[in-house]
Amino acid sequence: MRIWDGSTPWLVTGYEEVRTLFSDPRVSVDDRRPGFPHWNEGMLATVHKRPRSVFTSDAEEHTRFRRMLSRPFTFRRVEALRPAIQKITDEHIDTMLAGAQPADLVTALALPVPSLVISTLLGVPYEDAEMFQHHATIGLARYATAEDTAKGAAGLHKYLARLVEAKMQNPAEDAVSDLAERVNAGEISVREAAQxxxxLLIAGHETTANMIGLGVLALLENPEQLAILRDSDDPAIIANAVEELLRYLSIIQNGQRRIAIDDIAIGGEVIRAGEGIIIDLAPANWDPKVFPEPERLYLHRSAAPNVAFGYGRHQCVGQQLARAELQIVYHTLFRRIPTLRLAVPIDEIPFKHDRLAYGVYELPVTW
Incomplete structure (x- = not known):
């Protein structure tokens, strides 16, 4: 396929092929390699200004970075956050119910809940949330320019670097303190810790916020499926419902960007060393060979695991936190507001066709 810069990377859409390439050490995430299929001009222009991170490193370097990020996302820490997530969710639903109708579910619930949760986990003061949301989203526009991306990245980086330095002196039980501890031990620099x-800040709120908004819309459009989630208190049924929503929606719809570092024979084709690869999660999650009737939202579906969070060593480090948030938000929202409905026709809802993560800009609801 041809992308914005005229280059022609491979587009991979089959479920088995996607999982195979995610697991292949000949496939690199190093975005500094010539031929890497960048999302937009902004990502290409800033590639040599960004320090290496878990998102752009391979092999042992990736393992080193991932180990540094694993502590806040352990099962124990995520499960310990559930009461806080529940409290945050209930408080925002309380506020929405006390306010005017119709309400915008995105600003009332979908955006503030994951922002507060990731702030709590990272140790970022929530009063700074509006600032980091602004900087985080500048570079996520599909056609973000070099100037846009640099501006957003510089603002966030400066903020996180100051926070890391503060946590080096006064650590707490949070993810930025974990990184500050690594800086004090000489394992990474302040710059790497800030990166x-x-x-984590961007990935931890933007994606989950989009998934909440889009998932609520999908459920409102499928009331018989919504009832399954609303009427059950079985954690297994609620968890399975969230997995099906993740499969059905796949909000990362621009593909995971990679580059081949050796020739790879796959699916009857040969991807040559130096050629770009776009691993597309959405069609993989709708592969009819793996998911019968993929276009149908079916919350009781028992099928192969979805690839909404990727697969293999680079799969999303915060996926368990995202699952916990989605399980709590969906179930609580529909249990507390069983009459929730769209306030406008679906064709009037503004979708994020111009963003790297799919979602809705607004979701007017009433009850």
Whole structure:
């Protein structure tokens, strides 16, 4: 396929092929390699200004960075956050119910809940949330320019670097303090720690926020499926429902960008060394060979695991946190507001066709 810069990377859409390439050491995430299929001009222009991170490193370097990020996302820490996620969710639903109708579910619930949760986990003061949301989203526009991306990245990086330095002196039980501890031990620099923190901040709120908004819309459009989630208190049924929503929606719809570092024979083709690869999660999650009737939202579906969070060594480090948030938000929202409905026709809802993560800009609802 041809992308914005005229280059022609391979587009990979089959479920088995996607999982195979995610696991292949001949496939690199190093975005400094010539031929890497960058998302937009902004990402290409800033590639040599960004320090290496878990998102752009391979092999042992990637393992080293990932180990640094694993502590806040352990099962124990995520499970310990559930009461806080529940409280944040209930408080925002309380506020929405006390306010005017119709309400915008994105600003009332979908955006603030994951922002507060990731702030809590990272140790970022929530009063700074509006600032980091602004900087985080500048570079995520599909056609972000070099200037846009540099501006957003510089603002966030400066903020995180100051926060890391503060946590080096006064650590707490949070992810930025974990990174500050690594800096004090001489394992990474403040710059590298800030880059890792920036990545977590962006990934930890933008994606989950989009998934909440889009998932609520999908459920409202499928009321018989919504009832399954609303009427069950079985954690297994709620968890399975979230997995099906993740499969059905796949909000990262611009593909995971990679480059071949050796020739790879796959699917009857040969991807040559130096050729770009776009691993597309959405069609893989709708592969009819793996998911019968993929276009149908079916919350009782028992099928192969979805690849919404990727697969293999580079799969999303925060996926368990995202799952916990989605399980709590969807179930709580529909349990507390069983009459929730769209306030406008679906064709009037503004979708994020111009962003790297799919979602809705607004979701007007009433009850």
């Amino acid at each position: 890792l923190g920036t990545g």
